[in-house]
Each structure stands twice: as C-alpha cells, then as structure tokens.
Amino acid sequence: MNTTPTTAPAVASGSHGAPSTDIRPRTTRPAPAIGQSIWLVASREIMARIRSKAFLISTGILLLFAVGSVVAGGITSANPTLPKVAVVGSAAAVIADNPALDAVPAESVAAAEALVRDGSVEAAIVPATSADSPLDISVIALESAPSGVMGALSVSPSVELLQPPSQNGFLRYLVAIGFGLVFFISAMTFGTTIAQSVVEEKQTRVVEILMSAVPVRALLAGKILGNSIMAFAQIALIGVLVSTAMAVTGQRVLLTDLGPSVVWFAVFFAFGFVLLAALYAATASMVSRQEDVGSVTSPVMMLVMLPYFLVIFFNDNPTVLTIMSYVPFSAPVGMPMRIFLGTAEWWEPLLALVILIVTTLVVIALGSRIYSNSLLRMGGRVSLKEALRG
Numbered sequence: 001m002n003t004t005p006t007t008a009p010a011v012a013s014g015s016h017g018a019p020s021t022d023i024r025p026r027t028t029r030p031a032p033a034i035g036q037s038i039w040l041v042a043s044r045e046i047m048a049r050i051r052s053k054a055f056l057i058s059t060g061i062l063l064l065f066a067v068g069s070v071v072a073g074g075i076t077s078a079n080p081t082l083p084k085v086a087v088v089g090s091a092a093a094v095i096a097d098n099p100a101l102d103a104v105p106a107e108s109v110a111a112a113e114a115l116v117r118d119g120s121v122e123a124a125i126v127p128a129t130s131a132d133s134p135l136d137i138s139v140i141a142l143e144s145a146p147s148g149v150m151g152a153l154s155v156s157p158s159v160e161l162l163q164p165p166s167q168n169g170f171l172r173y174l175v176a177i178g179f180g181l182v183f184f185i186s187a188m189t190f191g192t193t194i195a196q197s198v199v200e201e202k203q204t205r206v207v208e209i210l211m212s213a214v215p216v217r218a219l220l221a222g223k224i225l226g227n228s229i230m231a232f233a234q235i236a237l238i239g240v241l242v243s244t245a246m247a248v249t250g251q252r253v254l255l256t257d258l259g260p261s262v263v264w265f266a267v268f269f270a271f272g273f274v275l276l277a278a279l280y281a282a283t284a285s286m287v288s289r290q291e292d293v294g295s296v297t298s299p300v301m302m303l304v305m306l307p308y309f310l311v312i313f314f315n316d317n318p319t320v321l322t323i324m325s326y327v328p329f330s331a332p333v334g335m336p337m338r339i340f341l342g343t344a345e346w347w348e349p350l351l352a353l354v355i356l357i358v359t360t361l362v363v364i365a366l367g368s369r370i371y372s373n374s375l376l377r378m379g380g381r382v383s384l385k386e387a388l389r390g
Contacts, residue, residue, distance in 0.1 A: 037214035041222020042229065049193070049230050059234060062185060066238050069178070070245040083148040086112040086124040091137045095125060100152035109140075116142050123149045175258065175340055176315035179265060179333050180308040182238060186269070187304045190231045191276050194223055195284035195297050198375075202288055207375055220371045224277045224364075231273050235266055261340035264349055268332035268356065275328060275360040276300060282367035285374040286382040296381065307333040318343055326352050328359040 049055050082102040087095060088109055095101055104121055106112035112124035124140040139149060201207040210219055239262050246255040279300045287296050307330035314320035315337065324334025325344065331352050338344040370387040 034215065034218055037218035038222045038225060041210075041214060041219055042226035045197070045223055045226025046230060048197075049227070055189075055193075058189065062182075062234070063238060063241055066178075066182070067241050067245045069174075070242050070251070071249055083123070083146065083152065084121045085149055086115045086121045088112050088124070088126040090127050091125045094137050095153070098152060101149065113140060116140060122146050125149075125153075171254075172315055172341065173312075175261075176311045176337060179261075179336055180311040182235065182265075183269065183272075183333050184304060184308040186231050186234055187273055187276050188301070190227045190273070191280040191300065191304065192297075194227050194277055194280045195293050196290065197223065198281050198284040199287060199290055199293050202285065202375060202378070203290065211375070216372045216375060217368055220278075220281055220368055223281055224274060227277055228270070228274050232266070232270050235269055239266060258340060261336040264339050265332060265336035268335060268353065271353070271356050271360050272328070272332040275356070275363050276304060278360075278364045278367035279303075282370040282374075282387075285371045286384070286387055288378050288380075292381060303329045306330065310334075311337055326355060328356045331356050 082100060084102045084104060085095070086106040087103045088106050088111075092103060092105065095103060103125075104115065106115060106124065109124075109126050112121075112126060115121045116124050122141075123146045125137050126140060128136045128138045137153075139146070139153070141149075201210065207219075214222075243255060243259070243262070246252065246258075280297060283296045283300055284293055287293060307324065310320060310324055310330060311333045314324075321334050321338050321341075321343070324330040325338050325348065327334070335344065335349055335352050339349065366388070370384070373389075374382045374387045
C-alpha cells in the first residue's frame with residue numbers, strides 16, 4: 001500500500017544541530033510602589049477637577065467674590081458716605097467746620113423742607129425759632145430724628161476705655177465671614193466631590209479594576225492627596241489675590257494686621273481638610289448609590305457648617321472662639337480669628353496645630369479601615385459597626 005508520509009513540523013535547530021524551541025516568557029510590568037500608586041490616583045483626581053467646567057466656573061466665581069469684596073471695601077473706606085443735610089442762612093456758619101456732615105445750601109426754610117420731603121437730604125438745619133436752643137439752630141426731619149445728624153451735632157465728653165477692642169467691630173465681623181465662608185465653600189466643594197467620586201466608582205464597578213492595579217489604602221490616600229492639593233491651591237490663590245487687591249487699593253494697614261492670620265488659616269486648613277476628606281471618603285464608601293450619599297455624609301457636612309455659623313454669631317465672644325480654636329473641626333476658623341484679634345498667645349497656635357495633626361492621623365486610620373472594609377460591599381448600606389469590624 002502506498003502511503004503518503006506525513007510531514008513533521010519544522011523545529012529550529014541550535015548551533016550544534018540539536019532541536020530548540022524559541023519560547024520567550026512574557027514580560028510583566030512590575031507593580032508600582034505604594035508612593036507611585038498614591039501619586040497615580042492623586043494625579044487622576046487632579047486632572048478630573050481641572051477638566052471639570054463646573055469646578056472651574058465655581059472657582060472663578062469664588063475668586064471674583066473675594067477680590068470684589070476687597071475692592072468694594074477699599075472704595076467704601078476711601079469714600080465714606082456722610083449724612084447730607086440742607087442748611088439755611090446763619091445755620092451754615094454753625095456747621096461750616098463739621099467734617100461729619102455734607103451741607104447742601106437752601107434758599108429758604110420752605111426749600112429745605114422740600115428737599116427733605118423728596119429724599120434729597122436726610123434732614124434740614126435751619127436757624128432756631130426759639131431762644132432755648134443752645135446752638136441757635138433747629139433740625140427738620142421727615143418721620144424720625146436722624147441719629148447720624150444728631151450725633152454729628154452733639155458735643156460728647158471724652159471717653160477712656162479700660163479694655164479697648166483690638167479691632168473695629170464691623171471689620172471683625174467681615175473677617176469672620178471671610179474665614180468662615182472660604183472654609184465652608186472649599187471644604188464642602190471638595191468633600192462632596194470626594195464622596196461622589198467614591199460612590200460612582202463603586203456603583204459602576206470601576207473600583208474593582210482600580211483595586212487590581214493599586215492597593216486599596218493607596219486608592220484612599222491618592223483621593224485625599226489629590227483633592228487636598230486642589231483645595232489648598234484654591235486657598236493659596238485666594239490669599240494671593242486678596243493680598244494683592246489690598247495692596248493695590250491702599251489697604252496696607254489692614255493687610256499687615258490680616259497677614260499672619262491668613263498664613264495660619266492656610267496651615268490649619270491644610271490639615272483640617274485632610275481630616276474632613278478622610279471622613280467624606282470613608283462614609284461614602286458605606287453606600288452603593290448616589291441617592292444615598294447625602295444621608296450618609298450629613299454628619300460630616302454638619303462638622304463643616306458648624307464653624308461657619310459659630311464664627312459669624314460668636315466672633316465677639318472670646319470664650320467661644322477659644323473653644324473653637326482647640327476643637328479640630330473648627331480650629332481652621334477659630335484660631336486664625338483669634339490671631340487677627342490679638343487674643344491668642346504665641347504658643348496657642350502651635351498647641352492647637354499639634355492637636356489637629358494628632359486627630360487627623362487617628363481619623364485617617366479609622367477612615368482607612370472603614371474604606372477598606374466597605375468598598376467592595378455592594379447593595380445595601382453598610383453599618384458603621386460592620387465597617388469597623390470588617
């Protein structure tokens with residue numbers, strides 16, 4: 001029987017004729033170190049924020065508001081509004097040297113009354129019709145006695161204050177609003193962003209892919225680091241623009257008084273935001289739907305809102321400000337406020353900063369445990385007890 005020989009597959013021979021196989025092992029990329037993993041996640045968070053139009057628009061509005069407030073304050077202080085009064089006849093000589101009133105000459109008492117009625121002036125100062133008037137003038141107003149005009153005309157005795165306030169009350173209120181508002185907006189904006197990012201990755205199962213490439217603790221650290229860098233950059237940019245606006249508008253005295261407290265605010269905010277960011281990420285990892293983010297992060301939001309309201313309502317209360325300056329969640333607002341008022345000793349900011357750093361480390365440790373134990377649990381909400389127990 002004629003059979004057709006089968007042809008064996010060609011085998012490459014070596015230099016001495018021995019068969020050899022050209023099998024090359026696949027090259028696998030080594031796993032990145034923990035530092036590289038953290039930075040990879042952090043840079044991803046930074047680029048996501050930079051590419052977000054909503055973030056850029058909100059940041060621009062915040063910067064414009066900060067600079068506009070400084071410019072408006074400079075214009076107002078440079079051009080104070082004086083009470084405008086109509087003066088008739090010999091009454092003009094009585095208030096001629098009074099710098100607190102803006103005098104508008106009137107031909108007669110009837111003309112002055114007409115200016116008061118149409119709102120052109122706040123009041124009218126006319127010659128007294130009674131001999132009992134000590135200044136030989138009378139004040140005509142529309143509905144009530146004009147306190148500003150009466151105060152400018154009155155002769156007050158000299159007053160000696162045993163404990164004079166270090167800053168003007170209205171200025172203290174504005175600075176309190178500034179510190180509280182910047183802390184509130186920045187912490188709320190980036191904290192909410194972290195929470196939504198965590199839940200979005202968990203809901204879409206992207207977190208499983210990320211955890212196959214980087215450790216879970218590196219994923220948490222990268223999220224905190226990336227958003228903290230962006231938040232601190234925003235605070236630093238606000239500080240630079242506000243300082244520049246103060247210098248340009250001639251508010252150098254206020255800038256000198258406010259400078260140290262702004263620097264301390266940036267330092268305290270850097271650590272305080274890390275604390276809040278860890279809480280936002282940990283609490284958000286306990287749910288799997290965007291609809292549940294608000295309910296689980298509401299306690300953290302209260303910690304952000306509380307310093308804002310406290311510093312507004314109690315900016316003139318030294319006891320409340322002292323307590324705020326040592327509580328870690330409110331120290332970024334309370335301590336800079338006390339430094340601006342000059343009521344804090346030199347060692348108090350250092351002690352408050354140590355307390356804040358220690359608390360931040362403890363919160364990061366607890367947050368990391370909650371984050372690690374909850375991140376892969378899908379479905380219903382994970383309780384705090386289960387998240388801590390693992």
